Amino acid sequence: MIADAAPVAERMTRLLAERPRTFYELLRELPDVEYRTILVAWGSLRERRALGRDDDGRYVYRAG
Numbered sequence: 001m002i003a004d005a006a007p008v009a010e011r012m013t014r015l016l017a018e019r020p021r022t023f024y025e026l027l028r029e030l031p032d033v034e035y036r037t038i039l040v041a042w043g044s045l046r047e048r049r050a051l052g053r054d055d056d057g058r059y060v061y062r063a064g
Contacts, residue, residue, distance in 0.1 A: 005040040008038060008040075015029055020054040020059060020060045026038075026042075050062055
């Protein structure tokens with residue numbers, strides 16, 4: 001993972017722990033982050049299987 005991606009993954013985790021969001025909503029919450037860094041951070045969350053979906057298809061953080 002690129003160095004800047006780890007803090008972004010943590011930010012995404014906090015956002016998704018607050019409430020379910022679509023990927024687009026997450027993008028809008030991170031206007032200060034380059035898109036490539038967001039994709040790398042997103043990939044790390046997917047690799048860790050930290051993401052789930054709610055009944056409406058929005059992403060949620062799966063703790064543990």
